[in-house]
Amino acid sequence: MSDRExxxxxxxxxxxxxxxxxAASDGTGMRVTQIARESGLTQATAHRLLQALMAEGVxxxxxxxxxYRLSVEFFALAASAGNPGNLRDLCRPALLRLSASLGDTxxxxxxxxxxxxxxxxxEGPFPIRSFTGDVGGRVALGVGQGSLAILAFLPEAERExxxxxNLPRLRDFGVFDEVYLRTEIARVRELGYAGRNTGLLPGMAxxxxxxxxxxxxxxxxxxxxxxxxxxxxxxLPTVVELLRRETVAIGPGINPFDVVLRRPAQGLGGIxxxxxxxxxxxxxxxxxxxxxxxxxxx
Amino acid sequence: MSDRExxxxxxxxxxxxxxxxxAASDGTGMRVTQIARESGLTQATAHRLLQALMAEGVxxxxxxxxxYRLSVEFFALAASAGNPGNLRDLCRPALLRLSASLGDTxxxxxxxxxxxxxxxxxEGPFPIRSFTGDVGGRVALGVGQGSLAILAFLPEAERExxxxxNLPRLRDFGVFDEVYLRTEIARVRELGYAGRNTGLLPGMAxxxxxxxxxxxxxxxxxxxxxxxxxxxxxxLPTVVELLRRETVAIGPGINPFDVVLRRPAQGLGGIxxxxxxxxxxxxxxxxxxxxxxxxxxx
DNA sequence: ACATTCATTCCGTATATCGGAATAAGTCAA
DNA sequence: TTGACTTATTCCGATATACGGAATGAATGT
Numbered sequence: 001m002s003d004r005e006x007x008x009x010x011x012x013x014x015x016x017x018x019x020x021x022x023a024a025s026d027g028t029g030m031r032v033t034q035i036a037r038e039s040g041l042t043q044a045t046a047h048r049l050l051q052a053l054m055a056e057g058v059x060x061x062x063x064x065x066x067x068y069r070l071s072v073e074f075f076a077l078a079a080s081a082g083n084p085g086n087l088r089d090l091c092r093p094a095l096l097r098l099s100a101s102l103g104d105t106x107x108x109x110x111x112x113x114x115x116x117x118x119x120x121x122x123e124g125p126f127p128i129r130s131f132t133g134d135v136g137g138r139v140a141l142g143v144g145q146g147s148l149a150i151l152a153f154l155p156e157a158e159r160e161x162x163x164x165x166n167l168p169r170l171r172d173f174g175v176f177d178e179v180y181l182r183t184e185i186a187r188v189r190e191l192g193y194a195g196r197n198t199g200l201l202p203g204m205a206x207x208x209x210x211x212x213x214x215x216x217x218x219x220x221x222x223x224x225x226x227x228x229x230x231x232x233x234x235x236l237p238t239v240v241e242l243l244r245r246e247t248v249a250i251g252p253g254i255n256p257f258d259v260v261l262r263r264p265a266q267g268l269g270g271i272x273x274x275x276x277x278x279x280x281x282x283x284x285x286x287x288x289x290x291x292x293x294x295x296x297x298x
Numbered sequence: 299m300s301d302r303e304x305x306x307x308x309x310x311x312x313x314x315x316x317x318x319x320x321a322a323s324d325g326t327g328m329r330v331t332q333i334a335r336e337s338g339l340t341q342a343t344a345h346r347l348l349q350a351l352m353a354e355g356v357x358x359x360x361x362x363x364x365x366y367r368l369s370v371e372f373f374a375l376a377a378s379a380g381n382p383g384n385l386r387d388l389c390r391p392a393l394l395r396l397s398a399s400l401g402d403t404x405x406x407x408x409x410x411x412x413x414x415x416x417x418x419x420x421e422g423p424f425p426i427r428s429f430t431g432d433v434g435g436r437v438a439l440g441v442g443q444g445s446l447a448i449l450a451f452l453p454e455a456e457r458e459x460x461x462x463x464n465l466p467r468l469r470d471f472g473v474f475d476e477v478y479l480r481t482e483i484a485r486v487r488e489l490g491y492a493g494r495n496t497g498l499l500p501g502m503a504x505x506x507x508x509x510x511x512x513x514x515x516x517x518x519x520x521x522x523x524x525x526x527x528x529x530x531x532x533x534l535p536t537v538v539e540l541l542r543r544e545t546v547a548i549g550p551g552i553n554p555f556d557v558v559l560r561r562p563a564q565g566l567g568g569i570x571x572x573x574x575x576x577x578x579x580x581x582x583x584x585x586x587x588x589x590x591x592x593x594x595x596x
Numbered sequence: 597a598c599a600t601t602c603a604t605t606c607c608g609t610a611t612a613t614c615g616g617a618a619t620a621a622g623t624c625a626a
Numbered sequence: 627t628t629g630a631c632t633t634a635t636t637c638c639g640a641t642a643t644a645c646g647g648a649a650t651g652a653a654t655g656t
Contacts, residue, residue, distance in 0.1 A: 010612070011309050011644060012347075016354045023379040033602060042646050047604065049310075049644095056314045062382075066603090066653095070379040072410040072417070077318070079434020082373020083325040084360075100423045112370035119370070122421050125398045135433065136377020308643075309613065331633060340615050345635065364622095364634095603652070613643075621634065626627100 014041055015049050019058065022070050029067025084110065087220060088120050091211075094222065094246040095122040102239060104226040109146040109208075111154075111219060114165050115139060116147040119220070140169045142181060145194040145208035146223030152188035153210040153218035159185070193240050194221075195231075205231045209243040212251050222247055312339055313347050317356065320368050327365025382408065385518060386418050389509075392520065392544040393420040400537060402524040407444040407506075409452075409517060412463050413437060414445035417518070438467045440479060443492040443506035444521030450486035451508040451516035457483070491538050492519075493529075503529045507541040510549050520545055 017039040022030060030038075036046035050068055053059040060071040083089065091108045098106045099122040108120040115138040141151040141162050151162060163185075167178060188194045194208045208223030222243050224231075231239070315337040320328060328336075334344035348366055351357040358369040381387065389406045396404045397420040406418040413436040439449040439460050449460060465476060486492045492506045506521030520541050522529075529537070 010350060012313050012350050013354065014644095015310050015313075016356070020375070023375050027379070027381040027384050031602075032604090043603080044605090044646055044648095045644080051604095052308060052310050056311065058314070069382065070376070072382060072408055072415050075376050075379060075381070075417070076410070076415045076434045076436055077321050078368070078373050078376030079432065081321040081325070081368040082370045082377075084367065084370060086325050096421060099421065110370055112374070117370050117374045119373070123394060123397065134377065136374045138374055312613095329633075330635090341634080342615055342617095342636085343613085346613080349635095597656100599655085601652105601654075603650100605650070606648090607646105609645085611644080612641105614641085615638105617637090619634100619636070621632100623632070624630090626629095 011049070014039070014045065015053060017041065018046065018049055018053065019070065019074075022059065022068065025069070027069060029062060029069040031067060035068065082119070084219075090250055091120065091220070091222070092122075094250060095120060098122070098222070098224070098242060098246060099124045102224060102242065104224050104230065104239075107146055107223045107225060109150065109221045109223060111141065111150050112138070114141055114162055114169075116141055116144075116150055116221070124226075140166045140173075142166050142170050143173050144223075145206040146221040147208075148184060148188060149194040149208040149210040149221040149223070150218045152185045152194065153212060153216075155217050193244065194223075195236060195240065203228050207231065207236065207239055207243065209240065209247045211247045214252060222250075309347070312337070312343065313351060315339065316344065316347055316351065317368065317372075320357065320366065323367070325367060327360060327367040329365060333366065381417075382517075388548055389418065389518070389520070390420075392548060393418060396420070396520070396522070396540060396544060397422045400522060400540065402522050402528065405444055405519075405521045405523060407448065407519045407521060409439065409448050410436070412439055412460055412467075414439055414442075414448055414519070422524075438464045438471075440464050440468050441471050442521075443494075443504040444519040445506075446482060446486060447492040447506040447508040447519040447521065448516045450483045450492065451510060451514075453515050491542065492521075493534060493538065501526050505529065505534065505537055505541065507538065507545045509545045512550060520548075 018035055018041070021035055021039045032043060032047050032050065035041075035050070036043045039046065041049070050059055050061075054061070054068075057071055058074045059068050061068045087110060088108065095106045095108060102124060104124040106122045106124070107118055109116040110119045111117075118133070118135050118137045121135055139147050141147050151159060154162065163178070163181065167181070170181065184194075192209070194206075204225065205228040206223055206225045208221045210218040211220040211222060213219050224239055224243065316333055316339070319333055319337045330341060330345050330348065333339075333348070334341045337344065339347070348357055348359075352359070352366075355369055356372045357366050359366045385408060386406065393404045393406060400422060402422040404420045404422070405416055407414040408417045409415075416431070416433050416435045419433055437445050439445050449457060452460065461476070461479065465479070468479065482492075490507070492504075494503075502523065503526040504521055504523045506519045508516040509518040509520060511517050522537055522541065
C-alpha cells in the first residue's frame with residue numbers, strides 16, 4: 001500500500017529481517033513460528049523466505065527439519081568480506097607482532113557508523129575480557145580505549161555528531177556526563193593515545209592508538225587489552241610506543257575509503273548487548289523492532 | 299522462465315548474487331557495471347538491488363558514491379552468527395589453553411558441506427601459513443590435517459560421497475590418487491588423529507584431532523599448525539594428547555545439529571571460493587587476492 | 597486417545613520487480 | 627573549452643513474484 005518513504009515491504013528487507021533475528025539468537029536454532037513472531041512476518045511468509053534462504057545456502061536447518069539457523073557458509077561469506085580497504089590483511093602482521101612481543105591480546109577496531117567493531121584479534125597468553133570481545137563485536141564509539149581512540153581522532157564535525165548521538169548510549173556504561181567525555185577526548189588527542197584504566201571492567205585495562213588515514217582521520221585503532229597490573233607506569237610507555245610504531249606504518253597503506261556517517265540504519269544493528277539504541281529517526285524512522293504481534297502493514 | 303530446477307529469478311537470489319560477487323572482490327569496492335557484469339544482472343537491476351542492500355546496511359559505498367563494498371555491519375552480523383550450536387564459544391577456551399601451552403597456532407575447523415571452514419583461530423608466537431588461513435577460509439575436505447581429520451571420521455556414507463565429490467578438487471593440491479587418499483584416511487581413523495607433515499606447504503606441519511558429536515560423527519577438528527621442526531617425534535605425542543583431551547571435553551557439550559549434505563550449490567562462494575593459500579610473508583602481510591573467478595592455482 | 601501447537605502447501609490477488617530505453621553524470625583526449 | 631565516450635541513475639509499462647488468509651498435514655503433549 002503505497003510508498004511509505006522507505007521500502008519495508010520488499011522481499012529483501014523481510015529476508016534480512018529474518019537473518020537479523022537468527023543472528024541475534026544464540027545459534028541453537030529457531031522454529032518458524034518464533035522467527036515469524038520476532039521478525040513481524042506472517043508464518044507463511046517466514047516459511048517461504050526461509051526456504052529461499054536455504055536455497056541460497058544462508059540458512060540451514062538441523063535435526064530432522066525443525067530448527068533454523070544461519071549457516072557456516074554465511075559466516076564464511078561475510079568473513080572474507082567485511083574488510084574495508086583490506087584493512088584486516090594490512091593489520092594482521094602488526095597484530096601478530098604485537099601480541100607476540102607484548103604477550104597481551106591485541107584488537108583491531110574499525111569504525112562503523114556510531115560504533116566500533118572488532119575486526120580482528122590476536123590473543124596473548126593473558127586471558128582478558130573486553131567490551132567488544134569477539135571478532136564482530138560492537139561497542140558505541142567512546143566505550144573502551146580502542147573505541148575512544150577512534151572517536152577522539154575523527155574530524156571535528158563527525159566527532160560532534162557522534163558525541164551527540166552516543167551520549168545517551170554511553171550513560172549505560174560509565175557515569176559519563178558530557179563534560180567528562182570531552183575531557184577524556186581532549187586528553188586522548190593530546191597524548192595521541194587512549195590509556196588509563198577506565199575501571200569499567202574490574203581489573204582490566206587497555207591502551208589504544210588510532211590508525212589514521214592519509215587525511216589524518218581515524219578509521220581504526222589498535223588496542224591492547226590486558227589486566228591492570230600489566231599496564232604499570234613503567235611498562236605503559238613501551239607499549240604505547242610499540243603500538244604507535246605499528247599504526248604509523250599502517251596508515252599510509254590504507255586504501256582510501258570513507259565510512260559514511262549513517263544512523264545505525266535499520267540494518268544489521270547492535271545485536272550485541274547494550275549497544276542497541278532506540279531512537280526513532282525522523283525520516284527513515286519507522287521499522288524499529290516491531291512490537292511483538294504487530295502486523296506489518298500491507 | 300519458470301522451472302529450471304531451482305528458482306533463480308527471485309529477487310533474493312539476485313541480491314545474494316551481488317553479495318557473493320562483492321565478497322569475492324578484494325574489498326576495494328566495485329562499480330555498478332562491474333557488479334552487473336559479474337553477477338549476470340542488468341545494470342538497472344544491479345543498481346536497484348544495490349540501493350536496497352544499502353538501505354539494509356549490507357552494502358556501503360565509499361568515495362563520493364562510486365565504489366560499492368560490503369559493510370562492516372554485514373561482517374559483524376555474520377560474525378556473531380555462524381556459530382553452529384555455539385561451537386565457537388564452546389571451543390574458545392580450549393583454543394586459548396592450547397595456543398598458550400603449546401605456543402603454536404590452533405585452528406578450529408568445522409565441516410560445511412564438502413568443505414572445512416575455519417571458524418576460529420588462536421595464534422601462538424610461531425608464525426605459520428595454513429590452507430584455511432583466515433577465519434572464514436575454506437578448504438576442500440581432505441586438504442590439510444584438520445580437514446582430513448574431519449573427513450576421516452564422517453559416517454561412512456557421507457565420507458564416500460565427499461570423497462567422490464572432492465577427488466577432482468584434491469588433484470589440484472597434492473598428487474592425490476584415490477588409493478592414497480583412502481590410505482591416509484584409514485591411518486587417521488586408526489590413530490585417531492591426522493598428523494604427519496604432508497609437505498603441501500614447505501616447512502609447515504600440522505596435527506589435528508576430530509571433535510566428535512555424541513553420535514561419534516566428526517563435526518569439527520582442532521588442529522595445530524606449526525613449522526615442521528616443532529613436530530618432532532618426541533613432541534608429537536604430547537601435542538596429540540593435549541588436543542585429544544580438549545576434544546573429548548568438547549564433544550559432549552555440542553548441541554545436536556547436523557550439517558546437511560548438499561552440493562555446494564549456487565550457494566555462497568562455493569567450491570573454489572576463498573580457498574586461498576597464504577603465500578604472504580608475515581611481516582609485509584598483504585596479498586592473497588586471486589583474480590575473481592579464477593580457480594585456485596595448483 | 598484427543599486437543600493443541602506448529603509446519604507446510606494452496607491459490608487468487610495485487611504489488612513489487614524487471615529490464616529496455618531515456619536521461620544524467622562523470623571521464624578523457626585534444 | 628568542446629565533444630565523444632563511458633558509466634550511473636531514473637522512468638515506466640508489463641508481468642512475473644511475493645503476499646497472506648485459510649486449509650491441510652505433521653508433531654507434541656496430556
